[in-house]
Amino acid sequence: MTNDSPIDLLLLVRDPIDQTALVGHVREPEDGAVVTFDGCVRNHSRGRRTLYLDYEAYEAMALAKIREIAEQMHEKYPIHRVAIAHRLGRLEIGETSVFIAVSSEHRPAAFEACRFAIDTLKRTVPIWKKEYFEDGAVWADGEMPPAPLETRAAKPAS
Amino acid sequence: MSGGTQSVRVKVLFFGRLKEIVGQAEDSVELPDGSPIEALFTQYGAKHPELARFRASLVASRNQEFAAWSTPLHSGDEVAFLPPVSGG
Numbered sequence: 001m002t003n004d005s006p007i008d009l010l011l012l013v014r015d016p017i018d019q020t021a022l023v024g025h026v027r028e029p030e031d032g033a034v035v036t037f038d039g040c041v042r043n044h045s046r047g048r049r050t051l052y053l054d055y056e057a058y059e060a061m062a063l064a065k066i067r068e069i070a071e072q073m074h075e076k077y078p079i080h081r082v083a084i085a086h087r088l089g090r091l092e093i094g095e096t097s098v099f100i101a102v103s104s105e106h107r108p109a110a111f112e113a114c115r116f117a118i119d120t121l122k123r124t125v126p127i128w129k130k131e132y133f134e135d136g137a138v139w140a141d142g143e144m145p146p147a148p149l150e151t152r153a154a155k156p157a158s
Numbered sequence: 159m160s161g162g163t164q165s166v167r168v169k170v171l172f173f174g175r176l177k178e179i180v181g182q183a184e185d186s187v188e189l190p191d192g193s194p195i196e197a198l199f200t201q202y203g204a205k206h207p208e209l210a211r212f213r214a215s216l217v218a219s220r221n222q223e224f225a226a227w228s229t230p231l232h233s234g235d236e237v238a239f240l241p242p243v244s245g246g
Contacts, residue, residue, distance in 0.1 A: 039246050055245070058173055058238055061222040062245075086245060098246050118246060126219075126238075127245025128174040139175045142242030147217045148226040 008070045011085040012059055017099045022083035026103040031080055033107035035114040039098035041091050045140075051132045055088045055097060058126040062086070065125040069117055077113040079104040084117060086127060097129075164191045166233035170198065174241045176216075179208050195220065195237060196227040202239075215242055 009025045070082045083101040104110040170185040195218045203210030219238045
């Protein structure tokens with residue numbers, strides 16, 4: 001599932017993430033910096049040895065939320081291009097689950113935008129991981145996305 | 159315009175542990191036009207008490223956007239109950 005705007009590359013993939021392609025996508029002659037974030041599968045979770053992870057997503061909404069993150073990055077920071085890929089399905093220890101690449105003329109913007117992207121992704125994108133251990137499996141503790149305020153009475157139908 | 163008692167059909171999606179509790183990823187239900195998302199969740203909670211226990215940690219969505227539980231539902235809407243997210 002992909003969503004390519006002319007300048008950003010935003011992907012949900014089931015095969016290993018092609019990091020070289022993502023970096024190549026954002027890196028242009030006018031750039032002085034490319035910052036990347038490589039989120040990888042850790043071999044332990046709260047003292048227990050992890051065997052592997054299984055990711056699932058509300059794919060259409062997840063891609064829409066990743067697109068919003070990219071838009072916010074362009075609004076907030078003087079950056080050039082963004083590439084974000086999140087992998088779904090079973091991932092082994094050490095594999096990359098999420099990869100982000102950001103290019104900019106000067107490095108501060110790319111660093112800050114990349115940090116914003118991963119922090120926001122972890123709070124707002126509907127993706128879930130199940131952690132498999134030797135003695136069972138659990139859905140990882142997640143973060144509650146910011147929910148819209150409740151109104152006392154529902155708005156009338158239009 | 160809706161007449162209030164008119165019945166409409168909406169699509170409901172379940173993810174993560176909710177999918178395991180309900181035993182299906184997707185459902186299609188009829189309910190009165192304009193019913194709030196909360197009323198739909200209450201129906202599922204009655205059928206699956208374990209689901210109801212998660213209510214405080216869930217966020218609702220309508221048509222792939224986070225939505226308040228009071229949001230009224232209309233024909234063709236796609237609703238999901240989202241557990242805390244853990245991507246990355």
